[in-house]
Amino acid sequence: MAQRSEFTAPNTYTYDQRSTWRWIFSHVRRYWYFALGFYLFFTIAWACYAGSQVLIGRAADEIISPSSADGLLIIALTILGVLVGDGVSALFGSLSAENVAARFEADARQELYESLLSKSKGFHDRQRAGDIMARATDDTNQLSNLIVPGITLVSETVMGIVIPLTYIAFVRLELLLVPLCFVASYIVTAKRYVRRLNPVVHDQREQFGAMNAGLEETISGIEVVKASARENFEREKFRRNARLFRDFFVRQGYIEARYLPLLLYGFALGLSFLHAMWLYRQGQIAVGQVIAVVALVNVLRFPTFISLFAFSLIQSGIASADRILHIVRGESDLDEQRAGYSAPMRGEITFEAVEFDYEESGSKRVLEHIAFHIPAGKTVAIVGQTGSGKSALTQLVNRTYEATAGRVLIDGVDVREWSLHALRSQIGKIEQDIFLFSRTIAENIAFARPDATRDEVIAAAQAAQAHDFISSFPNGYETVVGERGTTLSGGQRQRIALARAFLSDPRILILDDSTSAIDSATEDQIQQAIRKAQEGRTVLLITHRISQIRWADLILVLEDGRISAAGTHEELLQQSAIYRRIFARYDLVSQEDS
C-alpha cells in the first residue's frame, strides 16, 4: 500500500483501508478493550433487566404462597439489586461505547486530514472545498453515530431479543413458540416496510431540495424576475414543487400509519398470554411464571422497535465512511521525488509538444500541441477566453499536473525529474482567488519563511506596494485578516500575495492577475508591483490588463487549447485578427480623444 504522497505525517497509526467494514473494524480495534467492555456490560445489563421480570414472577408466587417470613422482602431487595445492577452496567457500557465513538470520529478526521495534506495540488484543484468540508465535519460526525447509537443499538437488539427468549425457554421451552414466530414475522414485515418507506423518504428529501433550490433561484434572481415581470411564472413553479412535496409527505404518512409489526406485536402478546394461561391450566406452570412470561414478552417491545432506527443510522454511517475512504484512498497523482533533481533555478521554461487533459473529462483535450520557449528572466503574457487553457498551462509548470504527452522542461530538466520540493520552492504562484489565512498580515506575508525578520517583511510589502495601505490600518502589520472591519479588496489581497512571493523570492513567478482594478490609482500600484516582480525572474502572467499585455516580452494567445498566435505586441497586431479587434476599440477611443 505504498501510496505516492506529498506529505507524510509523523507517527501515524495505520488503518486497514481495503474495505469499508475492515476500515471501521480497524478503527474500533484500536480501542478493543472499550469495545469489549461495552459488550460485557450490556450483556450483564440485559441479563439483569430481563432477570428482574422473572424475579417479579417469583415474587408473585411468594406472595400467594409465602416460603418464609421475609421471603418477599428478600425478593424485593434482589429485584432492587438486579435493577441497580442493570443501570450501573448500562452506564459503564454506554460510557465505553461513547468513548470509542468519540475517538473514532477524531481519529477518522485526523486520518482524512493527513491524507488531504499528502495529496497533490492537482487533487485539491479537482475537489470542491465545500465538499471536503462536509466530509471532514458532517461525515466524521456520522461515523460516531454509526458506533453509538447505530452499532450499539443493533447489538442491544440482539441481546434484548436473545436474553429474554432464553429466560422464557427456562420457564418452559415450548413457550418460545409464539415469541419466535413474532420475531420471524417481525423481520419479514419490517423489511417490507423499510423497502416501501425508503424510496418515499428519498423522493421527499429530493423534492424538498428541489423546492428549496427553486425558490432560492427565484429569490437570487429576483431583479431579473421583477424586471421581466415574471412573478406569476415563478409563483407557479414554486407551487408545483410545494404540491409535489405535499404528496410525498402524505404518502409517507400513509406508509408509516400502516406499520404492521405493531399489530403483530399485539397478536404476539395475546397469543403468548393464551399459551401461558393454557399451560397454567394444565398445571405445568405457576401464576408467577405466567406473569414472568407476559413481562418478558413486554421486554421484547423495545429492541424490536428500536432496531429500525438503528439500521438507518448504520446505513448513513456506512455511506459517510465510504465518502471519507473515497478521499483517503484516492491516489495522489504525484510523488515527492525526494531524491530528484535539485539545483538553484535559472528560470528557463520550455514546452515541447505538450498535450494535456484532466483525467475525468476525457473527451476534449485541454491543451494541444503547445510548444514554446521562454528564456530566463522574460515576461510572458497569456491571453485567451475563459476555458481556453490558460490556467492549465501554468499548472504544468509547477507540476500541479503532469503533461499527458510531451515534456515541460525547466532549465532543460523535465519537471518530473525535479525534486518536488526544489521545484515548488523556487516557483511562486499567485492564484486568482488569493487565499489569506485568518492570521496577522505579517504572518501571512511570512508564511513561506516563518523565520523572516520584521524588516524583511516590510521590505517585501514595500516592493509589492502594500506597505502604505497596511500601515493605514490601526494595527498595521498586526491586523488580523478577516476580522471585523478588515475586509481587503481584491487589489489589496493581490499585493499581500505579491509580498508573500517577494519574501520567498522564487525564480519563476506565475501570476493569475484577473482581478479588476476599478480605479486608476490601484491600477498604478499593481502595475508598479508587477513591474518590480519582473526584475530578475521569469514571469508568467495571465492578465486582463491591456497595459501589461502591451509590454510583455512574449504574448501567447490561446484559443481552445491551442496557441493561435504568439509574438510581441507589434507582431500580433500584424498577425492576429482577434488581437487587432481588441485593440481596435482602444484606438478608436484615442483617436476621438486627440
Place this chain on the structure above:
Amino acid sequence: MGFLFDGLDAEAYDRNYTDADLVKRILHYFRPQAGKMGIAAAMISAAALLEAGIPIFISRSIDTLRDDTSLGRLATTALILTILASCSWVFNLIRQTLAAQAVGDVVLKIREDACDSVLRRDMSFYDQFSSGKIVSRVTSDSAAFSQVMNLSMELLSRLLLVTVLVGYLATVSLKLTSILLALAPIIMGVALAFRAIARRTITASRRMNAEVSSHIQETVSGIGVAKTFRQEAVIHAEFLGVNRQSLRVNRRTRYVFSSIFPILNILAGIGTASLVYAGGIGVREGELTAGTWFLFIQGLQSIWFPLTSIASFWSQFQLGLAAGERVFGLIDAEPRVIQSDSQRLPQLRGEIRFSDVEFGYKPEEPVLQHFNLHIRAGETLALVGHTGSGKSSIAKLVARFYEYQHGQILIDGVDIRHLDLSDYRARLGMVTQSPFLFDGTVRENIRYGRPEASDTEVVAAARHIGGEAWINALPQGLDSPVGERGASLSMGQRQLVALARVLLQDPAIIILDEATASVDPLTETLIQEGLDTVLAGRTAIVIAHRLSTVRHANRIIVLRKGQIIEEGHHQHLLAAGGHYAELYNTYFRHQSLEYIEQARKAA
C-alpha cells in the same frame, strides 16, 4: 426515545407575537381541516383508552385465572386482548393518515401564502434579508410549525394515557398509587436537571464543532498555498491541537447524553422494588389482588416514559411557535411599492422625467433630494460619480423597484405609480454587472423575458448580440445547459446571454449597470460590441464604468451626494476641469490608450 433529547439546541429569539396570537393563527390555518383533525383527536383518545385498557385487562384476566377455567374462556380472553391491540392499531392508522393529509395541506397552504407574500415585496425587502434566510422561512419554518400540531397531539395522547391509568389505579389502591406518584416529581426533576446540563454541554460542543469546521475550512482552502510553500507540517500541528480538544468536548457531551437513561432506569428500579414489596404485603392483607399488583408494576413503566417527554415539551413547543412567528412575520408584512392604477402604455417611447424627487432607502438617510432630471426618448445617458452618489438609485427608481418619498417620476408623461407594473416592466430591460441566469438552457434563458417568442426570434437575438462565434463555442449551441446560476458558462458568456435576453424583450428603456467584473479583453470586446447593438435606438440609462461608454453617451450626468453637479459631453466636461475631470483621473484614465502606451515608462 429521542424525545428527551429534542429541542435542546433551541436558541433565544425576539418575539413580536404573543403565544396566544400564534396559536390562534396556527389554528386558523387548521380550520379547513377541522373535520379531519376532529376525527384524529377522537382516534387519539380512543387509542389512548385502549392502550391503558390492555394492562388492566391482563391484570383482570390473571385474577380470574383458575385451574379449571374453561378453554373457551381462555380463548375469549386472548381474543379480546388481540382485538384491543388491533383496534388501537387501526385507530392509530386512521389518525396518522388523516393527520398526514391535514398537516400536509396546511403546510402547503402556508408555503403558498409565504411565497406569494415574498414575491409581492419590493426590492427593499430583498436587500434586508439574504436569500437563504427567506427560503428557510418559506420552506423549513413552515414545516417546523406543523410540529407544534403533531407535538400537541402526541402530548395529548400520552397525558390521556397516564391520566386514565393513574385514575384507574387510584380507585384500586391509593397507597400504591401514591408510591407511584411519589416517583413522578423525582423523574421529572432528574429529566429537567439533565436537560439543563445537556444544554450546556451541547452548546460547548456546537461551539467546538464550529471551531473545527472553520479550522478545516481555512486550511482546506489554504492547502494550495501551504503546498506551494511546503508548509504542510505547520497546519498539521495546528489541526492536531484543535482535533484533540474537539475529542474532549464531544466526548463529554456524549457521556452526559448516554448516562441519563441508565440513571432513570435505576430510579425506576427503586420504584419497582418498592411496589413489589408494598404491593405484595397489600395482596397478603387482602387489599388488592395479584393481578392488580402486577398492573402497578407494569404501570410504572407505562408512566415514567411519558413523564420524561413532558419535560421537553415546552421548549419544543416554543421552538415551533418561534418558527410560526418567522413565517407569519413574512406573510403579514406589506410591500412598500403600491400601484394606484393600472394604466398601460402600448406605445412606450421611453421619455423619463424626475421632478422634485426625494428618495432614501431609510427615511433618515436621503439619497436623492429635490432631484430633477429629464431624459429624452431614445437618449443614452451616462451616470458617473463615486460610490454612494445615487447612480444606482436613479436606475432602480426607474425600474420601480423602490418607493420614493416625495415628488414625481413620469414615464411618457404618466405618473409611474399609475402604470400597470407588469406591462411596464415587460418593456424595460436591465443588465447588471453579474447577470443572473436560471438553471436551464441558454435558449430558455434568452426567452425568459418574453416566453412567447419563437425559436427564430431567439436565434436572431443571440446572433445579433455576439455574432455566430459565441453560439458555436457553446457545447450544444443554444441548447447548452447553463448550470446553476449560469455556472457552466464563463462570465463573458453569461453577459452575452443576458444581453440577448434583453434584446429579445425589445425594451423601450434599458438600464445598464456596466460590467466591471473581470473578463478577458477578448470577451470584453465582444460584450462591448453586443452592448452597442442593444443600446441603439432606445432610451438608455448607463451606470458607466468604461471609458468608451462614457465617451459615446449623448449626455453625461455627474452626480455627487444625490445632486447633479455637472452635465454635458465628455470633451466639454474634461475641458471644464471640474468634478468630472477628477473622476476621469480616478476611474477612467487607465482605460485610455495613452495610459497603456505609457505603462512601461510610468513603472
